[in-house]
Amino acid sequence: MASLASVTEHGGTLYLLCFSDVGPRIGPHLVGESDLRAACTAGQGWEIAAIVADRLQTRFHDDGAPARFATVKRRP
Numbered sequence: 001m002a003s004l005a006s007v008t009e010h011g012g013t014l015y016l017l018c019f020s021d022v023g024p025r026i027g028p029h030l031v032g033e034s035d036l037r038a039a040c041t042a043g044q045g046w047e048i049a050a051i052v053a054d055r056l057q058t059r060f061h062d063d064g065a066p067a068r069f070a071t072v073k074r075r076p
Contacts, residue, residue: 001039001046008074013049016070019056023066031068040072047073 008014021030033051040046049071055064 001044005045010074011076012074014072016072017056018068020066020068026060026065036070045075047075049073
């Protein structure tokens with residue numbers, strides 16, 4: 001998140017799509033909701049606006065892999 005903070009303007013919005021830790025354990029790096037919340041704290045300059053379940057199209061999943069789509073605001 002520190003690297004993303006260096007390229008995200010204060011007051012800007014960051015959209016993250018990542019493989020979810022819910023469901024089949026197939027994916028390069030599975031991310032839990034608690035992982036996102038721990039990484040995007042006010043103390044680190046972030047505020048989570050939303051985290052929703054999503055699907056990520058891959059060659060390995062017939063109906064897409066479980067994913068998380070997060071909307072994160074960079075604090076002013």
